[in-house]
Amino acid sequence: SGGDLTVGLAETVAVLKSLPREQQPITHVVPSTSLKRVISKAQAMSAAMGDTLISVDQLLIATVGDREVSSMLAKAGITEDKVKEAAAKIRSAAKQRTPSGAHDDRQHGDDEESVIDMYATDVVQQAMDGKLDPVIGRDEEISRVVRVLSRRTKNNPVLIGEPGVGKTAIVEGLAQRIVSGDVPTSLMGCRIMSLDMGALIAGAKLQGEFEERLKAVLKEVAESNGQLILFIDEIHLVLGAGRSSDGAMDAANLLKPLLARGELRTIGATTLGEYRKYIEKDSAFERRFQQVYVAEASVVTAVSIL
CATH class of the missing domain: 3.40.50.300 (P-loop containing nucleotide triphosphate hydrolases)
Structure with a gap:
């Protein structure tokens, strides 16, 4: 997608380190509002493209569209449009190589x-x-x-x-x-x-x-x-x-x-x-x-x- 991988990785690590840590074993995980929004967006994309299942690229695009994630990746030169373009190229290449x-x-x-x-x-x-x-x-x-x-x-x-x-x-x-x-x-x-x-x-x-x-x-x-x-x-x-x-x-x-x-x-x-x-x-x-x-x-x- 044309971004700086080193900067993107550094930004990701910095965000993860800033999050609170849970010392006790986690027995029950509740999806956040942001996660639910990402999955809902990916489901909408999957339905619009005629897919029966949500694919990895759809989840990725939906994640990049999140405000906090988008802000973090922008520092590495990665935008939602660039990710969409890269995903479209991969899908196009895959279609040319389909089993049928x-x-x-x-x-x-x-x-x-x-x-x-x-x-x-x-x-x-x-x-x-x-x-x-x-x-x-x-x-x-x-x-x-x-x-x-x-x-x-x-x-x-x-x-x-x-x-x-x-x-x-x-x-x-x-x-x-x-x-x-x-x-x-x-x-x-x-x-x-x-x-x-x-x-x-x-x-x-x-x-x-x-x-x-x-x-x-x-x-x-x-x-x-x-x-x-x-x-x-x-x-x-x-x-x-x-x-x-x-x-x-x-x-x-x-x-x-x-x-x-x-x-x-x-x-x-x-x-x-x-x-x-x-x-x-x-x-x-x-x-x-x-x-x-x-x-x-x-x-x-x-x-x-x-």
Whole structure:
């Protein structure tokens, strides 16, 4: 927005230090009149723009419009108009990179079909079509996945938890955030492709046929400039668990160099037992992933889900 970040940070710290401190633990927080006004303004903007949810940029613009905040930021050369202009540019860039636009822009020539669409499901498209249920009580895990994906290196989260705890639901929650724009710029417009290992293996009778299919999928992901994120449920299967063919081991070997070069962003999911039994034993594969542990939902969360 063209402001002086150093001055803005200094002004923010000064204001925070001037506020009274509460020594005792806070058990009940009551929103101030200013906060209610900001949320109300953000809701009005969201409705005017046809959004179903309040987005981060709408909250930011509403906050900057507050008299005290506006006065503080003005000293750093930041105005409400500048913030609106910056937010509009981000939204415009995101629209050009939307998953639906990505479907339209891909050109395959004649009757050629996208390889990844043959062997994977677009979770973000499912979210856009309203086919996913709301994800309750997993904000912390979703935020952790977002942080890992936004890294420069080791940006491949692997969700580790017992069967049925909601690992796939976390990926669906991330897809819903992408649709609503509640993600960093690096994830805006991305598509999460849930790889169907069964479809890749099915009918692959000839030697090397499975590997060729997987190579084609990985090539398409690598050439997407970060717009395609691969989700592999039961990721330990690529290391040969449960299969006697050499294809599974070759699958891991195909993934490793792409992960090492940062050409592939992947979300994996597996149980703690399978992770220790298979993935930990392959250090070259394991070190490309950042563990995100998924515990069982609390009683309160479970009741909310029901």
